[in-house]
Amino acid sequence: MKINDLLTIKEIKKLGKDKSDENIKILLKYFNQEISIELKREIVxxxxxxxxxxxxxxxxxxNAFKNHPMEVVYQMYRTCLYKEKIDERFKKLGVEIKDFYKNENIYKMYKYYQYKQLRIKRNVNKEKINRPTILIGDTEKTLTNLPEESIQMIFTSPPYYNAREYSDYHSYNEYLLKIxxxxxxxxxxxxxxxxxxVNISPVITKRPGREFESIRYPIHYDYHKILExxxxxxxxxxxxxxxxxSVxxxxGGYMQTRKPLSYKPNCITESLMVYRKNCDFLLDKNINDYGDDYDKFExxxxxxxxxxxxxxxxxKNHxxxxxxxxCRRVLKYYSYEKDVIMDPFAGSGTLGKVAKEMGRIPVMCEINEKYIDLIKNEEKNYYDYISE
Ligand SMILES: C[S@@+](CC[C@H](N)C(=O)[O-])C[C@H]1O[C@@H](n2cnc3c(N)ncnc32)[C@H](O)[C@@H]1O
Structure with a gap:
């Protein structure tokens, strides 16, 4: 019978719990057998x-540089992190592993560990926004008026390149750079x-003449990179x-002719790309800030x-x-009551309206005077205004 058939996670855990050189020797022997990744990781x-x-x-x-599966290497690196306080050799080896693999999970483990060990304090004395606010002008500039880390959630639908009358970029690259x-x-x-x-979907722009092909842009694929x-x-x-x-x-063309290659399905979907701002701590930390007293939408x-x-x-106006x-669903799943929420491309201010109804504090950013007037008329005396 192979060792793989006999060995269990429970047994390996037991060998780790009882401290003895004898147990290390047994674990080492097991490690060098042909066993599953899961068992190897547990042995480490x-x-x-x-x-x-x-x-x-x-x-x-x-073993750290011997071409073991990455899951096993992560466990080795983890051991180095937890042992480095008591033995300098583990610290040096940890650095070597980090430099050797250049692996994103290892970097993340390193940063997370640093955060925990050094008890880096999150900035709790942040300047707060207490009033619904409209920032008038180009968001790239107007946002310089807000304090760092003063917003708790962002939901937006940026211009879809040149698909609508309110934007006219010189090129797709210029558009992506601006976004x-x-x-x-x-x-x-x-x-x-x-x-x-971020709400976005592929767009097509008008073709410059009947003899030219129109270009269809898979915007959301490019957004992943720029969000990162x-x-x-x-x-x-x-x-x-x-x-x-509704779309x-x-x-129609394909339905009439049934000619292969001319197939163009009706596009009934848009993407909501959900991203989290980089940080070195787990989401629990953000959640725990709120305690237990919050609207559970039971x-x-x-x-x-x-x-x-x-x-x-x-x-008719936008x-x-x-x-x-x-907006309601996004606010419900990704923010709490009293949070400050922002739309950097606010348009007619729909997010702000729903946020107000749900007890959040909206910050709306918009460049186009026509749309700012819309929000102003709809929400008289509700917003404070800051111009570029
Ligand atoms: C897709 S619309 C948003 C519509 C909005 N979600 C609503 O419910 O009305 C995008 C908006 O971004 C605005 N915009 C484009 N570039 C901007 C910039 N650099 N700064 C601020 N607003 C901008 C446009 O004027 C447009 O109203």
Whole structure:
């Protein structure tokens, strides 16, 4: 019978708990057998729990660079982190492992460990925003008026390149650069570890003549990169699904001819890209700031999947408004009452309206005077104004 059939996680854990050189030797013997990654990882963990640091160190030194699966390497690195306080050799080995693998998980473990060990204090004396506010002008500039980490959630739908009358960028690259700069400004004002949700979908721009092809831009693919560069990391993609009759008809041609290659399905989805601002602590820390006294929306239905079925809304004054229901769900799942929430491309200010109804403090940013007037008329005396 192979050792793999006999050995269990429970047994390995027991060998780690009882401290003896004899147990380390047994664990080492097991480690060198052909066993599953899961068992190997558990063995490294149990070896790390032992007290003979010479034996532990020589095991790690011998194995850390030997092409073991990364899950096993992570466990070795973890042992180095937890042993470095008591033995300088583990600290040096940890640095070597970090430099050798250049692996994002190892970097994250390192930063998280530093944060815990050094008991780095989160900035709790942050300047607060207490009033609903409209920032008038280019968001990249107006956001310099806000204190760092003064916003608890961002939800926005940026211009879809040149798909609407309110934007006219010289090129797609210029557009992406502008959006990236606004996202960077957003990252500065968003509290560490909080969420930025971006609603976007592919667009097509008008073709310059019948003899030319139009270009279709998969904007959300490019957004992932610029969100990362702006200081966020990916959490989820929520798919907003609309009723088919509400979207432009693209399938008509194919329906008539049935010619392969001419297939163009009706696009009934948009993306909600859910990202979290980089930080070195777990989400629990953000959640624990609120204690237990918060609105649990007990009566509400909960969206248990990442597909949300919501009808779009049209508005005679703005060509691309959020449905209020979309804002409501985002606010419910990604913010608490009294949080300051922001839309850096506010348009007609739908998010602000729903945020007010849900007891949040809105900060709306908009460049176009026409749309600012819309918000002003709708919400008389509610907002304070700051201009560029
Ligand atoms: C897709 S619309 C947002 C609509 C909004 N979600 C609503 O419900 O009304 C994007 C908005 O961003 C604004 N905008 C574009 N570039 C901007 C910039 N640099 N700073 C501030 N606002 C900008 C446009 O004027 C437009 O109203």
């Amino acid at each position: 963990s149990s070896i790390g729990r032992q007290i003979n640091n010479d034996m532990i160190y020589s095991f790690l030194r011998e 990236k700069n606004v996202f960077k400004a957003c990252s500065r004002v968003l509290e560490d570890g909080r969420f930025m949700i 560069e702006a200081g966020f990391y990916f959490i989820d993609e929520i798919i907003w699904i609309k009723p088919e009759p 432009p008809n693209r399938i 009566e509400d239905e909960i969206d248990t999947t990442n597909c949300w079925y919501i009808s779009p809304r049209s508005d 060509p691309a408004v959020f449905p209020e229901e979309l």
